[in-house]
Amino acid sequence: MAIQPVKTAIIGAGNISDIYLQNCTAWPILDVVACANRTVARAEQQAAKYNIPRACSVEEALADPQIELIVNLTVPAAHGSIALAAIRAGKSVYNEKPLAMSREEARLLLDEAHARGLLVGCAPDTFLGAGLQTCGGLLDAGTLGQPVGATAQMITRGPDYWHPNPAFLFERGAGPLFDMGPYYLTWLISLFGPISQVSGAVRTTYPERTIHSEPRRGEVIRPEEPTHVASLIEFHSGPIATLLISFDVWDMYAPSLSVYGSAGTLTLPDPNTFGGPVTLRSDMAEGGREIALTHSHAENSRGMGAADLAYALRTGRPHRASGALAFHVLDTMHAILEAARTGRRVELISTCERPAPLPAGMAEHQLDV
Numbered sequence: 001m002a003i004q005p006v007k008t009a010i011i012g013a014g015n016i017s018d019i020y021l022q023n024c025t026a027w028p029i030l031d032v033v034a035c036a037n038r039t040v041a042r043a044e045q046q047a048a049k050y051n052i053p054r055a056c057s058v059e060e061a062l063a064d065p066q067i068e069l070i071v072n073l074t075v076p077a078a079h080g081s082i083a084l085a086a087i088r089a090g091k092s093v094y095n096e097k098p099l100a101m102s103r104e105e106a107r108l109l110l111d112e113a114h115a116r117g118l119l120v121g122c123a124p125d126t127f128l129g130a131g132l133q134t135c136g137g138l139l140d141a142g143t144l145g146q147p148v149g150a151t152a153q154m155i156t157r158g159p160d161y162w163h164p165n166p167a168f169l170f171e172r173g174a175g176p177l178f179d180m181g182p183y184y185l186t187w188l189i190s191l192f193g194p195i196s197q198v199s200g201a202v203r204t205t206y207p208e209r210t211i212h213s214e215p216r217r218g219e220v221i222r223p224e225e226p227t228h229v230a231s232l233i234e235f236h237s238g239p240i241a242t243l244l245i246s247f248d249v250w251d252m253y254a255p256s257l258s259v260y261g262s263a264g265t266l267t268l269p270d271p272n273t274f275g276g277p278v279t280l281r282s283d284m285a286e287g288g289r290e291i292a293l294t295h296s297h298a299e300n301s302r303g304m305g306a307a308d309l310a311y312a313l314r315t316g317r318p319h320r321a322s323g324a325l326a327f328h329v330l331d332t333m334h335a336i337l338e339a340a341r342t343g344r345r346v347e348l349i350s351t352c353e354r355p356a357p358l359p360a361g362m363a364e365h366q367l368d369v
């Protein structure tokens with residue numbers, strides 16, 4: 001029997017909305033019926049570009065009784081409040097990352113959604129892509145032997161060099177940890193399961209930064225979150241990872257993520273992407289060999305997590321880019337800062353299930369039911 005598409009509204013029609021609108025309109029499970037923004041003119045622009053029937057204000061989208069799912073692409077400071085308003089309006093919600101600013105705000109959101117029987121999901125959904133699903137398959141098949149640990153690194157001189165509107169990426173609730181950390185932490189949790197405790201050290205190298213990108217070139221930003229973060233991360237299942245994440249390093253966005261097992265090393269693709277390459281090294285005499293991807297969705301498939309949530313709404317099965325996973329990621333990031341402040345190892349207050357692997361060989365824009 002055909003599954004009824006889920007009527008969906010996009011809220012927040014900024015930079016990232018293009019790829020979401022392009023992808024969400026391609027998933028048969030999603031019926032994007034509205035595009036909303038604080039400035040409605042911008043919503044109108046994006047709605048016209050992607051043939052969305054309605055452009056409106058946030059309030060109008062939330063009041064529309066036909067809409068079941070809100071995809072919230074606003075800036076981090078608005079994620080929690082808009083998601084909570086969506087839940088209180090009786091709609092499930094899929095947020096861009098991070099889930100919310102604080103653990104308290106995120107907890108309230110999840111509790112209210114649970115009480116109303118609604119679902120909360122959250123980016124990143126890159127772990128649903130072909131690259132990481134291939135890695136997960138190798139890990140589950142025992143190809144790596146016993147998981148030992150991982151190193152994750154994202155170092156760059158910062159989005160003030162390329163983003164058209166970079167100021168929000170340095171405000172409270174953003175910075176490299178909250179902006180980029182979710183990609184790395186979500187990947188690690190999706191491979192190793194929940195985190196038990198973390199340590200950390202942080203610094204802010206440039207208390208003032210000058211925007212180098214247009215159209216705000218020359219404006220000065222004062223970071224509200226640390227811009228260089230180093231952390232040691234321990235998982236309940238045993239592996240130990242290190243995470244270095246920085247907007248203070250003279251490098252052109254150099255992401256790297258490697259996973260170590262007793263029988264081999266996997267070099268993973270950029271967790272901000274969906275594809276490969278995935279490289280396996282299991283012989284000291286030879287270099288790594290590239291592994292053929294076993295799963296679909298190797299292209300930029302942002303919005304796939306919202307589609308997975310829409311399937312969950314219709315079938316009752318769990319969704320993968322879940323609020324519980326995003327809460328665990330948020331809790332981890334706050335714990336890293338707390339560890340840095342106190343000089344102590346911090347135990348996490350949250351946990352989550354490792355998201356279920358996707359079946360191999362599925363068609364594009366289709367998911368398991």
Ligand SMILES: NC(=O)c1ccc[n+]([C@@H]2O[C@H](COP(=O)([O-])OP(=O)(O)OC[C@H]3O[C@@H](n4cnc5c(N)ncnc54)[C@H](O)[C@@H]3O)[C@@H](O)[C@H]2O)c1
Nearest residue numbers: 012013014015016017037038073074075076078096097165
């Ligand atoms: N730009 C990227 O490459 C990228 C990549 C991945 C994730 N993200 C995430 O996506 C989110 C949005 O990023 P962006 O780059 O599109 O930002 P942006 O500033 O370009 O767009 C944000 C949009 O949200 C609207 N908005 C802000 N506050 C609002 C509110 N309270 N109510 C209604 N609308 C509001 C703004 O008018 C704007 O149109 C952020 O959480 C960011 O971390 C961005």
